[in-house]
Amino acid sequence: MLQLQYLRENTREAIERLLIKNVYDAEIRVEEILSLDNVRRELQHKADTVKAEANAIAKEIGKLFKEGKTEEANAKKQRTSELKATEKELDEKLAAAEQELNAKLISLPNTPHLSVPKGKTADDNEIIANFGEIPTLHEGAVPHWELCAKYDIIDFELGNKITGAGFPVYKGKGAALQRALITFFLNSAVAEGFLEIQPPLMINEASGLGTGQLPDKEGQMYYMPADDYYMIPTAEVPVTNIYRNVIVQESQFPIKHVAYSACFRREAGSYGKDVRGLNRLHQFDKVEIVVIEHPERSYAQLETMKDYVAGLLTNLGLPFRIVKLCGGDISFTSAMTYDFEVYSAAQKKWLEVSSVSNFETFQANRMKCRFKDKDGKTQLVHTLNGSALALPRIVASILENYQTPDGIIVPEVLRPILGFDKIN
């Protein structure tokens, strides 16, 4: 949710930024919000004045009763009952105005950073860096789903039987590979100063609202009606919500957390392409980094996080590129996002394995996560997060890129954890 004060004081800039996200009617929507805000403030002022008078009279009445001047006191009651009627009317109008304002405000997406490229689709994203060599595979190299079956390490059919499509069963060295990657990612983050968190895998409604999954992305989460809980689509939700309704100390910045969790996504509506094998699942594993940062340092922090994720992929020896998302491809809540795409040699495709974003105050405003600045004023924090990393597509590209005629070579960094160097 954008801040009213920002819209009020930087109207032109806000509109310009929203236009990057192709909010073509940004000007009208912002104007509507600002005029509603004026109405709201006017009503607030009126209501406050009436209440002030009523409060004063109530105090006088109390005094009169104490002094035994019952008649005088009763006479004063007349005026208050009059005031009460206007008060009620104004309160109702005020509540309605606030509700309408809030609804309009919450439906407005975050303002992209001014450096975010304009564009409509993923084709307009800006490739900012390429790393690693794309391997030349041997004759007869196959996509990962065939490798999974060949070495019996990930069983999609069995998952279908137990649950349904998108819930694979990892077996033997496949299961060990998952465990090793999670360990590698967590250890790396902890070495970088991230505090490891093991969060709940289900969240309540307030948490969903805090990070922006609710109300708009409701259909993407698994929901448990018996208890009114949602399965988390990412550890970002429970971890960021640690700071919901919290005023942090400025000295705590940057607050850096890392969490491994299973993630659950219904992926409603994304049928068809790119769903084979590990490319799109309903349950998958991910290690997520979450940072709460001072507004002045959030973009420097975003670069640090980007470099950190790049380091992980380099250590795994995977060819990848970093993409700065254009306005059309960036998410509703994000102000700037870098995507990491790994080249999967057998599918001959770039697979998105990580998304690192700065949300500025957008989540913080919903969550009411603030800090006290040097002048003692409360200000909203900036929140950032990134996958570091999501497992399925990493596994897919490891399997595909490291395949040889007699087995899959295990990336060096994982060998000490796994205790073997080849899947065959």
Add this chain to the structure above:
RNA sequence: GGAAAGAUGGCAGAGUGGUCGAAUGCGGCGGUCUUGAAAACCGUUGAUCUUCACGGGUCCGGGGGUUCGAAUCCCUCUCUUUCCGCCA
């Protein structure tokens, strides 16, 4: 699932109809003292809306009600704790 108790400021914890945004303690911040620190002492310290400002409004788990007036009384919801039951 059954029974009981409870929800107050960063934390602990008073307050049962009027001057209570709320005692007190701890913590935080500032100061005195000290070579420095600790201790002690003094002062200060909730959030939010509105206003250029003075000021005013709202908030004692959420919502509703009674009353001239509610942290305090009533209704309702949610959550927590304890005991019993069940159980990894």
